[in-house]
Amino acid sequence: MAKQNQENQESSSFFAGVYQIVAQIPFGKVISYGQIAWMLGKPRAARMVGWAMRRCPDGLPWQRVVMADGTLAGGPYADLRRELLKAEGVAFLPDGRVDMDACRWELFRTETPQK
């Protein structure tokens, strides 16, 4: 009965979780698709996250969502997003990638401080 409703924020729709997480990304920060999937309990379902993004819901700062390597995703909009992120104060590398090392959101940096 009421139990079903309770899930509608964490497990009900993968997408819903994605939207909420992306919406919580602080200013000047970025996150990878895999990272989002990771939070939702599906470390391998990064594709689903991208799928949800492609649908592009309203008011969702999808521009802050990049690939694990810091490469800008988003097909034809990738170049545009670089400008948006730059405008947010996100650090960029000479390769045209986002500096995940400085702008990675919600990441436990206990690992590989220098590897």
Added chain:
DNA sequence: ACATTGACCGGTT
């Protein structure tokens, strides 16, 4: 109902 595709990721070859 089945097959194909899709803003990806990480490990192998």
Added chain:
DNA sequence: AAACCGGCCAATG
């Protein structure tokens, strides 16, 4: 270093 592959789940034809 580059290419390939499997995995995850949903939408489309």
